[in-house]
Amino acid sequence: MRSGIVVAATATAVAVGIEIERGVGAPDGVPLAGLDAGVGVLLLVEGAIATVRRPVSRTGLWFSVSGVAWFAGTLGWPLVFLHRGPLVQLHLSYPSGRLPRAWTARVAIVAAYLDALILPLARDDRLTVALSALVVVAALRTFRASAGAARRALLPALVAAIAFAGVLSLGAVLRLAGVEARLTVLWTYDLVIAAMATLLLVDLLRATWSRAVLTGLVVDLGDLRGPATLRDRLAAALGDPTATIGTWDDARGAYLDENGGEVVTPAAASGRTATAIDDDGEPVALLVHSEAVAADGELLGAVATAARLAVDNARLAAQIGTQLHEIAASRRRLVEAADTERRSLQRAIDHGPARRLGMVGSLVSSAGDAIAPTGALLGREVQAAIAELHELADGLRPATLAEGGLPAALAALAARSALPVRISADVPRLPDAIEAAASR
Numbered sequence: 509m510r511s512g513i514v515v516a517a518t519a520t521a522v523a524v525g526i527e528i529e530r531g532v533g534a535p536d537g538v539p540l541a542g543l544d545a546g547v548g549v550l551l552l553v554e555g556a557i558a559t560v561r562r563p564v565s566r567t568g569l570w571f572s573v574s575g576v577a578w579f580a581g582t583l584g585w586p587l588v589f590l591h592r593g594p595l596v597q598l599h600l601s602y603p604s605g606r607l608p609r610a611w612t613a614r615v616a617i618v619a620a621y622l623d624a625l626i627l628p629l630a631r632d633d634r635l636t637v638a639l640s641a642l643v644v645v646a647a648l649r650t651f652r653a654s655a656g657a658a659r660r661a662l663l664p665a666l667v668a669a670i671a672f673a674g675v676l677s678l679g680a681v682l683r684l685a686g687v688e689a690r691l692t693v694l695w696t697y698d699l700v701i702a703a704m705a706t707l708l709l710v711d712l713l714r715a716t717w718s719r720a721v722l723t724g725l726v727v728d729l730g731d732l733r734g735p736a737t738l739r740d741r742l743a744a745a746l747g748d749p750t751a752t753i754g755t756w757d758d759a760r761g762a763y764l765d766e767n768g769g770e771v772v773t774p775a776a777a778s779g780r781t782a783t784a785i786d787d788d789g790e791p792v793a794l795l796v797h798s799e800a801v802a803a804d805g806e807l808l809g810a811v812a813t814a815a816r817l818a819v820d821n822a823r824l825a826a827q828i829g830t831q832l833h834e835i836a837a838s839r840r841r842l843v844e845a846a847d848t849e850r851r852s853l854q855r856a857i858d859h860g861p862a863r864r865l866g867m868v869g870s871l872v873s874s875a876g877d878a879i880a881p882t883g884a885l886l887g888r889e890v891q892a893a894i895a896e897l898h899e900l901a902d903g904l905r906p907a908t909l910a911e912g913g914l915p916a917a918l919a920a921l922a923a924r925s926a927l928p929v930r931i932s933a934d935v936p937r938l939p940d941a942i943e944a945a946a947s948r
Contacts, residue, residue: 510799511560518556518572522549525579532582536691543698544582550702551575554709562712564748566605570598571705577624589623589630592639592676595701596620599672600646602665602708608650616646633680640677644670664711668704675700737766738822742815748797750780755819756791763794771796783808785816793819840941847944865893909947913937917947 525548534541555572562568577591597620598605600613608614616639623629623639630636647669651662679693743751754763754771763771771794774780785793793815797808909917915933922929938946 510563514556514559518552521552521572521576521579525549525552525575525582528579528582532584536694540691540694540698543695547698547702548575548578548582551578551705554705558709558712565603565712567598567602567708567712568605570594570601570605571709574598574705586627589627591624592630593617593621593624595672596643598708599665599669599704600643600650602668603661603712610646610650610653612642612646612649616642633684636680637677637684640673640680643673643676647673661711664707668708671700671704738815738818739766742795742811751795751797753796753815754794756793763791783812785812785819787816787820792816843945844941847941850944909943914943914946917943921947 526545529541529545529548532541551571552575555568555570555575558565558568558571560568573594574591577587577594581588581590597617600617601608607617619639619642623635647666651659651666654662675697678696679690682689682693739751739753742753743749752765752771754765756762757764760770765771773782773794774796779799780796781799783795783797784791785795795812795815908920914935915931918931918933922931937943
């Protein structure tokens with residue numbers, strides 16, 4: 509239905525435009541009048557094709573507005589320059605057709621409309637040259653600010669903008685130089701505008717701009733940690749600020765948005781529709797958007813694919829994060845259990861064998877000369893056994909660790925080293941499990 513309306517409106521505009529051309533006649537000759545009418549028809553037809561084939565882009569709108577303004581200019585003053593505004597916007601807003609973000613491009617578009625609507629400005633040759641220079645600067649700045657696929661998509665727009673600016677200033681420059689070449693300028697002007705408009709339409713239909721949008725979207729979706737959400741980035745890629753996405757939740761059996769609200773398929777005749785995104789038959793997400801977006805199946809399919817990958821990656825990242833948390837918790841429990849066992853064994857050594865050997869050593873010492881010299885040897889062996897038991901206990905969990913923390917434990921270890929060791933430690937007291945793990 510939308511296509512039928514566009515075709516009917518275009519046919520009406522073409523008929524009216526041709527009638528205007530016939531009514532005005534051919535003051536500059538029939539060939540030039542025919543070319544002038546052909547440019548207007550071309551702009552209107554290209555606008556209809558772009559609107560039907562690439563509805564997500566507003567480029568078709570500016571083709572059509574330029575065509576209407578072109579035929580309106582045939583009526584003469586003060587409408588003769590009316591087409592300048594929409595043509596500049598066509599070149600500087602390509603490929604999305606939306607108002608560019610760069611301030612230079614916005615200034616150039618506003619200046620072009622003022623020039624188109626205020627006749628004294630349009631008839632001032634110096635201002636015309638200044639407007640042409642501003643258009644070139646804005647196109648170059650927009651092109652240089654882009655990169656990768658987006659820059660390749662903007663190349664035709666850059667060429668078209670420079671060509672239009674050149675032909676726009678051609679007559680003004682010649683008049684300022686005192687050169688009379690009115691008919692030559694008019695022929696050149698019409699031919700360049702027709703050629704550049706056709707260049708943009710062909711590039712638009714090749715979907716180079718769609719690939720640029722998709723490339724930028726994939727890069728954006730690679731890191732969702734910024735302020736822009738998944739919904740925001742998908743909406744920008746589709747050119748539909750009202751677009752939203754819900755991811756499938758098995759527990760609730762519904763699609764949920766980023767705030768936990770349920771996303772449902774819109775009602776019929778609401779002007780909105782939904783695209784289900786699945787993975788081997790399993791529901792992944794639901795993308796709700798305007799019906800105009802659905803008409804550009806190529807772009808919608810590419811964005812849906814990128815959205816599925818983003819949702820899958822987010823789920824995978826969440827699963828990996830949960831598993832890493834579980835592994836870390838498991839390691840912590842193992843370290844704590846091992847440290848508990850070492851403490852238990854240390855207490856058993858101190859209160860068992862070491863204590864008993866200490867008592868034996870005391871008895872041997874008290875026996876004195878009665879059992880000498882065997883007693884002296886036995887006493888030394890008992891002391892050696894006690895020392896070894898203490899070393900074993902310290903190896904399990906050094907006593908210095910409990911008393912002075914890691915710096916003291918490290919200093920004790922360094923003192924037992926066969927190599928010279930210098931310790932530099934400024935560590936506060938940590939949980940027992942961490943200190944034990946670090947010491948070992």
